[in-house]
Amino acid sequence: MRTRPTLTWTPPAGLPPGTTDPRPVADALRRGGVLVLSGAGISTESGIPDYRGEGGSLTRHTPMTYQDFVGDPRARRRYWARGHLGWRTFGRARPNAGHRAVAAFGRHGLLSGVITQNVDGLHQAAGSDGVVELHGGLDRVVCLGCGAVSARAELARRLEEANPGFAPVPAATNPDGDTDLTDEQVGDFRVLPCERCGGILKPDVVFFGENVPPDRVEHCRRLVREARSLLVLGSSLTVMSGLRFVRQTAEAGKPVLIVNRDPTRGDTYAETRVALPLGETLGGVAERLGVPLD
CATH class of the missing domain: 3.40.50.1220 (TPP-binding domain)
Incomplete structure (x- = not known):
């Protein structure tokens, strides 16, 4: 377990x-x-938002773990759908x-x-x-297959093209770039592979449970x-x-x-x-x- x-x-x-x-x-x-x-x-x-302060995200949200991201395709779909929206918020932050x-x-x-x-x-x-x-940094994406590192902005462009009209309203955005969406809002969001080798793409950040x-x-x-x-x-x-x-x-x-x-x-x-x-x-x-x- x-x-x-x-x-x-x-x-x-x-x-x-x-x-x-x-x-x-x-x-x-x-x-x-x-x-x-x-x-x-x-x-x-x-x-x-922060994790633990007054109204912190941990009062309502458990961050994605490395084990879940790697081992569960449904968890990856949820993460990338939610993270795609979160990236828009992070991109506007100053x-x-x-x-x-x-x-x-x-x-x-x-x-x-x-x-x-x-x-x-x-x-x-x-x-x-x-x-x-x-x-790590949310502005980069790493392939777990070949190790290639690419710009998050480029992946965001590809995800926009692969998921036209995807614009649910999240309940909140979290410090790790994730957002709060229901499974219904995630729907059949399309996750994209590495363009070089077809491997799993992951934001170049250290997830909980990862060293x-x-x-x-x-x-x-x-x-x-x-x-x-x-x-x-x-x-x-x-x-x-x-x-x-x-x-x-x-x-x-x-x-x-x-x-x-x-x-x-x-x-x-x-x-x-x-x-x-x-x-x-x-x-x-x-x-x-x-x-x-x-």
Whole structure:
């Protein structure tokens, strides 16, 4: 029997409380060498929901797992039908003040790098360079047969042609690019194979139940080793893919700072958690440091 990954986390009693004082974040950035680790919460102000915050998608939606996608053609049909609509929403999303602040901090030499758990490409759209996409990017598609990587926009064009008139209204869009559709709305949506080998196409993202490529993990570990501190932005750190870097930073005796309105699984490792909205907080920090966002 397949087991689904743990998607929820309940904060235990005794976690250190959050603060509304962003000065420790400003102080860390002023010293430089800050490695940013961002999660879905930084993109909510761009209209992309998060997983676990108030009204988060996990309250109504279980993300697609790698095992289901590979092993069940009906699951693939549902995913691609829903994801085809979700891609339209992601394509319209624009960077918000949080993304622009991270890009500005990078331009002013305050960051040592950016790791994102998001698949929306908004850090890059805001102007951040060298972003490590821990879970991949929705703007690419990979063939599970021959390994060819192609542009999601091209597949979207092919899917439009193969499914003329497909325009159901989804109940919601989720952080992984999936949307909420009923089986009736999915209907007989046509899934397309790889043009090169006829293999199964998959978005170039790490599904739940799938491992982050080891070389990518090691690259992130190296970034942690080289950084002076770690700044977590908008992540609950529920899954180990991000939490491991928080633990590594703390074990090395370096500061961990978190900006997230809700408690996180990494709070016990952090010097502070600023419980304020990200755009407002990072914009205020940028102003305090004299860093223009544009």
